Structure formats: structure tokens, C-alpha cells
Amino acid sequence: MFGVLLVHGKPEAYNYDGEVTIALSDWYHRTAHENELWHLSKVARGVPPYPDSGLINGVGRYPCPYAKIQGRPCDTTLQLRPVFQFQRNKTYRVRLLNTGAVAAYNFSIDGHSLQTIEADGIDVRTPIVADIVPIAAGQRYSFLVRCNEASNNGSRYLIRANLRKESLLLIDGWNINQYPEALMGDVTAVLQCVDKDLSQQASRAVVTTEQHTCDDVVPPRSGSEDLIYLDEMALAPLDGISAPDHVDEDFMVSAVFFEGPEDNIRRGAFNYTPFKLPDDEPLLMKVIDGKSIADAYHLKIEYGSVVQLVINNPFFGPHPFHLHGHHFWIMGMGEWYDGDYDPSRHNLTVNGVKRDTVVVQEQSWAVIRFVADNPGLWTFHCHIDWHNLSGMSLVFLEGKEIVRDQIKVPEEAQRVCNLHSRSRDPHRFTHKSSTIKRGSINRHVHL
Known part of the structure; x- marks a missing residue:
């Protein structure tokens, strides 16, 4: 299980009319325990388990013929992708997160540039425009996106999260995933531009899903030779504070x-x-x-x-x-x-x-x-x-x-630790509860 937690700790640096959150992830058909045992074995030789699918907001697809070989059920009516509806005259903040275990992605939206305004919770001084944004596991970005001038009511554009297979490894073709070739790296969603008033959605983009099966072919993106990749080092922080010029x-x-x-x-x-x-x-x-x-x-x-x-x-x-x-x-x-x-x-x-x-x-x-x-x-x-x-x-x-x-250790943490260790020593943890206070911020213990 995973979810997205948004922390609003300061005034917004940029104006926008609505927002949407896109969480990228990878998916395994085996349990975490099975994958862990394999990875920490001699046969793995340090190579991670190879994922079976890439997902956007928890949905994706897998080739049914490969599922049949493995004796797994495969219902194409349950293979989906998200559809994000943007009102054509509105600007939206797209929050992008890579919550995956291993996979990196190249993220883009056909026909639209991405104005990067935030990286890992740090606002950017000037929006940096790019067509494609590489994003690795654990990284986060925010972009400003507006339906382009060529759009009409109902115009549809592919949101592409191309899974970067070159970053995935196999040793002599061997992995706990016996069918790595079944991984469909062209993970997609849809941006749909509409004229209808979406203001009743509490500043959130309308998100639905549509069927997108293993049999559907993703068309190539046109004009790929002119695409601009994000220059990460150009994302200077909004506060203008540079790194210290000395090292202790x-x-x-x-x-x-x-x-x-x-x-x-x-x-x-x-x-x-x-x-x-x-x-x-x-x-x-x-x-x-x-x-x-x-x-x-x-x-x-x-x-x-x-x-x-x-x-x-x-x-x-x-x-x-x-x-x-x-x-x-x-x-x-x-x-x-x-x-x-x-x-x-x-x-x-x-x-x-x-x-x-x-x-x-x-x-x-x-x-x-x-x-x-x-x-x-x-x-x-x-x-x-x-x-x-x-x-x-x-x-x-x-x-x-x-x-x-x-x-000091909070009482709740002490209680949990006592439960965990009771069979060994019920009196092991005897700390008092408190927090450390620095300035106006109370900082609780991170265990």
C-alpha cells in the first residue's frame, strides 16, 4: 500500500487554478517477501527483481499471453489508465512523484511543455521549461500546465511515463521475473481538454479512467528530435540562497x-x-x-x-x-x-x-x-x-x-517498543516523553 501526502507549509510561490497529483510506480506479481528472499540470495548476484508493470496512480496493464503461461488470471476489462480533465482556460499544477521500488521514468505530455516550479519540496526561482523530465525513484516535481492554444473541447493528449529499461539489469538473462520481456514500458495516461466549468471540483482536476489493454498500441510521439530534456542544475531555489562557499x-x-x-x-x-x-x-x-x-x-x-x-x-x-x-x-x-x-x-x-x-x-x-x-x-x-x-x-x-x-523517546514509541521486546525484557525502555524545541518549531523524534 502507498499513498501521497501533500504538506503545505508555506504560501504558494506560483498562482494556479487547480491541481492534480500523478504517482508513478512499478509493480511486481510476486510478494515483497519473495522478492526480498531472492534478492538476498547468491543467485541474484546483487541484481534487483525485475518489475512486471509500470503504473500511473495505481493502474496499468500486462500482456495476457504471458499471464496465461504463468497460470495467472488476466482480465483486459480491468486494464486501465487515468484520464485527467483540464478546463481549457485554466492553469494546473501537476505534482509528479516516483514512488517506485526501482524504475525510473521519462515523463512528458504530448503537445505541451512542462514549466518546472518545484523539485523535492523546494520552490524554483524561475519556471524552467522542458518537454521531457527524467524522474528516479524517490524524486518529486511540480509543473504548471495549461491546455495549449490548438486544443478544442474534447482534445486529448497522451501523458507518457516511459519506463527506462536501460536502468534495469539482468545477469545472463536470469531474474526471479522469468518474463522480463513482458514489461510494457510505454506507460500512459490522457490529458483531456474541456470547455465545461470544473470549478465545483474544489480546485482539483477531474480524474477518471478508461480501458487501455495490453493489445492497444501506443503511437510514437512526433517531433521527438526537437524535445528539450529538463536541465536539473538550472532549478535554482526560490529563496535565492546559494550553497555555502566553504566546507567544515x-x-x-x-x-x-x-x-x-x-x-x-x-x-x-x-x-x-x-x-x-x-x-x-x-x-x-x-x-x-x-x-x-x-x-x-x-x-x-x-x-x-x-x-x-x-x-x-x-x-x-x-x-x-x-x-x-x-x-x-x-x-x-x-x-x-x-x-x-x-x-x-x-x-x-x-x-x-x-x-x-x-x-x-x-x-x-x-x-x-x-x-x-x-x-x-x-x-x-x-x-x-x-x-x-x-x-x-x-x-x-x-x-x-x-x-x-x-x-527523548515519546510515550507512544516507548509503548510500542515495550510490546515488541516484552518477551525478552519488559523493562528495557524507560525513557520519559518530551520533544526538542528549536526556535518556534517543535521537532518530534523520527524513529
């Missing part, structure tokens, strides 16, 4: 895959150390209690410092890396096969995009910078679920003394 703490990590000597299972890791969740107390509780946590799993940073992280990806596949608790400036990023970061030949900028998820391309690099202004224990991980599962994660321990002295 500098770290370098490499995203790697390797076979551990204990079980010969190929795992994801940073610097050849796969992250492992504790089997007793959560890490935050250990810090609050003054207990030690493994040095290999965390990077200790001082509260208020400027932190720079160099991320190298020397192996196969791109990685969307996500940081909890902060937004960061992307100082620079390489193209595919650009090699590790080298300050002698790679330039950085303080005026790059600010967001919380950065894609590091295959055999390439990225450099991010953030201000450590939020005490806590914050995860930094690959947003491909399978890589995170196998260990491509670490935590920033930020303001250790502040965490230990001022953050």
Missing part, C-alpha cells in the same frame, strides 16, 4: 556491490560496509542512552557545520540517493561513465539545484553540500528499495550531544 566537514563514499566472505551474497554498500539494522534497540535509542553504534555505519557531524559529501558510483546502474532530515545543494554531477570525482577536471558550483534526492549515474559521481541544522540520526540511502535492503545505506549522527541531552 568533507566525506567521500563509494557505492559498491561485493560478495561478503560470510555468505557469498552480493550486497550493496558504502565503502564495502553493508548497513545492517540492529536487532535490539533502534540506533536513535542507543544514542539517547549513551551507547555506542558501529563506526562503519555512521558519519558523525557537528551541529551547525557545513557538510560536503562526495559520492562515487564505480559499478553498474544509476543510484538515486536520498537524505533524511535535510535538503542539500547539488554542487556538481557527472554523466554516464565519467569516472570518480576528480577536482582537477570536474567543476563545482554553489548555484545548483537544492533538493533531497540526487541521481548518481553509472560509473560516475556527484557532490552534495548541506548545513547540519537539524540534530538527529539521519539516514542517507539509495532509494532503489532493493539496494537499500541489501545495505547501501548509512546514517549521519548530527549533534550527538544535543540528541543525547534534549531528545
